[in-house]
Amino acid sequence: MNYQTLKIVFPYTLPVLMGYIFMGIAFGVLLSSKGYAFYWGTLMGILIYAGSMQFIAIGLLTTPLNLLGAAILTFTVNARHLFYGLSLLEKFKIFGFKKFYMIFSLTDETYSLLCTLKPPAKISPADFYFSIAFLNHFYWILGCTLGGILGSLITFNSQGIDFSMTALFIVIFVEQWEKTEQHIPALAGILITALSLIFFGTKSFIIISMLCLVLTLIFFRKKLESTSEVDHAE
Structure with missing residues (x-):
């Protein structure tokens, strides 16, 4: 450089x-x-x-x-x-x-x-x-x-x-x-965060929602990737 x-x-x-x-x-x-x-x-x-x-x-x-x-x-x-x-x-x-x-x-x-x-x-x-x-x-x-x-x-x-x-x-x-066709991760983030805020309050919801979101994305990773590939193929 x-x-x-x-x-x-x-x-x-x-x-x-x-x-x-x-x-x-x-x-x-x-x-x-x-x-x-x-x-x-x-x-x-x-x-x-x-x-x-x-x-x-x-x-x-x-x-x-x-x-x-x-x-x-x-x-x-x-x-x-x-x-x-x-x-x-x-x-x-x-x-x-x-x-x-x-x-x-x-x-x-x-x-x-x-x-x-x-x-x-x-x-x-x-x-x-x-x-x-x-x-x-x-x-x-x-x-x-x-x-x-x-x-x-x-x-x-x-x-x-x-x-x-x-x-x-x-x-x-x-x-x-706007740039991606796969909106499931974004919607999952909104839903999980909202539920965490409702059930665990403002002091604890960030950690809990982030952990839940990471686990959710890991668990559904293959399904999300396959769905994305189908969308691109179409």
Whole structure:
């Protein structure tokens, strides 16, 4: 990877840049509002690099520590990456030791680009995909840092900023709904989450609904895949 490669890859990552900068700023501002210096946001962006989990981590840092609950919540929120990783096993073979960074840097947006983009003829696939992952990670770190600095310099009411993550997932949900013919997983997610909220309340429904959804998708995986293949064949 070199400057010329990054220059060619950069336009492909512009949509992610726009999203990550503003989402990272929102996270940095919220973290700063809890009394943390800006560099904590930078470190979390470098070492954790998980948008939704970083927002959740703000709440975990400001409430009594529950290691088991935090571990279960982290696993369930990021369980979708198990499926991402399985679908990229073959593609990641070309990266050598760099595959460890590719695994670490695999976010929803990066996964989408890795699956849909084809490298230009003048760039090797390994350099092309690695540059995408690297640039996306850099955008997130930059956003988290800017948000932390902004939050430490300017005092204002940050209430409502945390809804930005919810808004992002709504946009992703709508986009995926429009692009796919198979809506059963999405409908299952809505139904399971609603039932979990009704029966278990606001304090416990996230962990329970995520566990139930993961188990449901695993159990019905073959049936969903066969249904999807039939739809494409038609």
